[in-house]
Amino acid sequence: MSEQRGHPGTGGTPAEGCDGNAAPYVLGALSESEHDAFVRHMADCAVCREEVASLQSVVSALPGAAPQLKAPPELKRRLMADVRADARRRAAQAASAARADAPRRRWTTWRPMIAAPVAAGFAAIVVLAIVLSGGGGGAPRLIRAEVTAPGASAYLTVSDEHASLTVSKFPPTRLGEVYEVWVKRSGNPEPTDALFNVTSRGDATVAVPGGVRGVRAVLVTAEPDGGTSVPTTTPTIVARLD
Amino acid sequence: MAGMFRALRSEAGTESTAALRDLADEELMQMVRRGHAAAFEVVYDRHADAAFSLAYRMCGQRALAEDVVQEGFLSLWRSGGRYDRNRGSVRTWILGIVHNRAIDALRRRTVRDRGRISDDGLAERLPAPQRTELEFARREESREVRDALQALPQEQSRVIELAYFGGLTHVEIASILEVPIGTIKGRMRLGLAKMRMTLGDPSEVVQ
Numbered sequence: 001m002s003e004q005r006g007h008p009g010t011g012g013t014p015a016e017g018c019d020g021n022a023a024p025y026v027l028g029a030l031s032e033s034e035h036d037a038f039v040r041h042m043a044d045c046a047v048c049r050e051e052v053a054s055l056q057s058v059v060s061a062l063p064g065a066a067p068q069l070k071a072p073p074e075l076k077r078r079l080m081a082d083v084r085a086d087a088r089r090r091a092a093q094a095a096s097a098a099r100a101d102a103p104r105r106r107w108t109t110w111r112p113m114i115a116a117p118v119a120a121g122f123a124a125i126v127v128l129a130i131v132l133s134g135g136g137g138g139a140p141r142l143i144r145a146e147v148t149a150p151g152a153s154a155y156l157t158v159s160d161e162h163a164s165l166t167v168s169k170f171p172p173t174r175l176g177e178v179y180e181v182w183v184k185r186s187g188n189p190e191p192t193d194a195l196f197n198v199t200s201r202g203d204a205t206v207a208v209p210g211g212v213r214g215v216r217a218v219l220v221t222a223e224p225d226g227g228t229s230v231p232t233t234t235p236t237i238v239a240r241l242d
Numbered sequence: 243m244a245g246m247f248r249a250l251r252s253e254a255g256t257e258s259t260a261a262l263r264d265l266a267d268e269e270l271m272q273m274v275r276r277g278h279a280a281a282f283e284v285v286y287d288r289h290a291d292a293a294f295s296l297a298y299r300m301c302g303q304r305a306l307a308e309d310v311v312q313e314g315f316l317s318l319w320r321s322g323g324r325y326d327r328n329r330g331s332v333r334t335w336i337l338g339i340v341h342n343r344a345i346d347a348l349r350r351r352t353v354r355d356r357g358r359i360s361d362d363g364l365a366e367r368l369p370a371p372q373r374t375e376l377e378f379a380r381r382e383e384s385r386e387v388r389d390a391l392q393a394l395p396q397e398q399s400r401v402i403e404l405a406y407f408g409g410l411t412h413v414e415i416a417s418i419l420e421v422p423i424g425t426i427k428g429r430m431r432l433g434l435a436k437m438r439m440t441l442g443d444p445s446e447v448v449q
């Protein structure tokens with residue numbers, strides 16, 4: 001039997017454009033660019049999708065082939081300490097949010113997909129409010145952020161100690177990545193649980209969790225899906241508050 | 243579902259821990275999404291050994307494997323809402339996260355370093371005890387998967403192990419083995435197809 005065969009039922013040769021990448025794909029053995037290209041290819045290739053589904057079931061069982069070990073107890077202690085601290089922080093944030101006025105809460109909890117179409121209008125209203133009020137008093141403060149994406153823009157809207165970030169014309173993250181919001185006080189950037197992606201038009205609006213009291217800058221980086229605890233890429237957005 | 247609400251009502255007490263342990267992973271993930279640390283702990287307890295075993299097999303170093311597992315579970319804690327039951331079990335999802343994190347860690351090293359690591363790993367095994375019926379079933383399942391992998395022709399099992407556990411790309415494997423890329427892809431595909439025939443439907447594994 002030949003070692004290189006194609007899709008089931010395709011006569012033993014890979015279909016045109018498929019390149020036999022289903023197996024390396026499910027094993028995680030494609031380079032990043034090959035992976036992205038194959039994902040795009042699968043969108044139009046039912047044969048590859050079927051083969052991936054078939055092989056994926058085997059790969060899901062492969063972890064069982066590793067010698068089965070006991071996770072070290074100290075690993076759980078460290079992990080749960082981080083998780084409980086984060087849970088307390090979230091609870092404090094929720095309590096803080098509950099004290100905020102209801103209309104703003106409703107705005108900041110809208111999903112980006114819903115909020116995006118009105119985001120530009122919202123920003124315009126905020127600008128108008130600042131112009132009319134002279135930028136002082138209790139009016140929202142609008143901070144233009146530095147961005148790395150050509151043609152894109154981002155604004156941080158700060159009202160009291162709360163803030164939301166509005167981005168437009170931003171590129172989508174790569175497959176398996178998400179935009180993560182960070183706050184920087186005096187030390188290293190601190191992660192938040194604000195993870196987002198942009199609409200097909202590149203828009204999104206996301207609340208900065210926990211407010212911005214003592215925060216010197218709000219940052220956004222592209223990170224692996226699920227976010228990380230320390231930034232792994234250069235910030236694509238930097239909004240300085242001081 | 244009723245169990246989940248009981249657990250939610252009494253999340254601070256030991257009773258809640260017992261109630262949580264009766265819940266399915268999918269129900270626990272709904273609670274994790276809402277920031278329920280005790281529910282997360284139960285999910286961790288259920289899958290940490292498998293996650294660490296996979297990470298250790300891939301990284302070959304205990305400290306690096308611990309970092310990978312910790313980062314993977316923290317990611318799960320922070321993205322619990324992203325779990326989609328239509329795309330597989332919680333266990334498969336978790337192990338997928340850990341696998342991707344381990345690949346990231348491995349690919350920050352040189353190919354030569356990665357070749358050495360797997361040998362170190364074999365010298366530092368930490369055997370886990372078999373205590374419960376579920377653990378026994380999982381041990382059996384592991385044995386079947388290992389047997390199926392070892393039953394493959396050596397050139398097929400080798401490329402699958404280098405790719406899945408070694409984090410190598412098909413191009414790197416072709417370079418190491420000095421074999422055409424197309425041959426490597428064919429060996430991967432044939433090996434996985436044979437394992438699928440041997441194991442039946444491995445998606446029905448013990449969760």
